[in-house]
Amino acid sequence: MWRSGLDYWQHANVFFHDDLERCLALLSGQIVFVEVDGGDSFFDGHFDRGAIFVFGPEDGSVDWKSLGGQRERVFYLPRKNGVRCINLAQCVAVVGYDMVRRHG
Secondary structure (H helix, E strand, O other): OOOOOOOOHHHOOOOOOOOHHHHHHHOOOOEEEEOOOOOEEHHHOOOOOOOEEEEOOOOOOOOHHHHOOOHHHEEEOOOOOOOOOOOHHHHHHHHHHHHHHHHO
């Protein structure tokens, strides 16, 4: 189940949830979605230190009923016209490193 070559698992708190709504119900703080068809660019957003990012799947979109109609919490990573999406791991890396840049 765990990928080899990752030397930081002992620093990670990993939890598994049956569905997104149950997961979101347990979280507190600023929850942000990064999705292909988000409203604003991630780079234009203002995020708290410790914001929680939820990434849409590579093969579809976030289940919008989980958002409770809060479309302003949905952002996208800019991409060239005609490019369907960016690889999920690359999206996580871009957001993660940019948050470190912003907040140290």
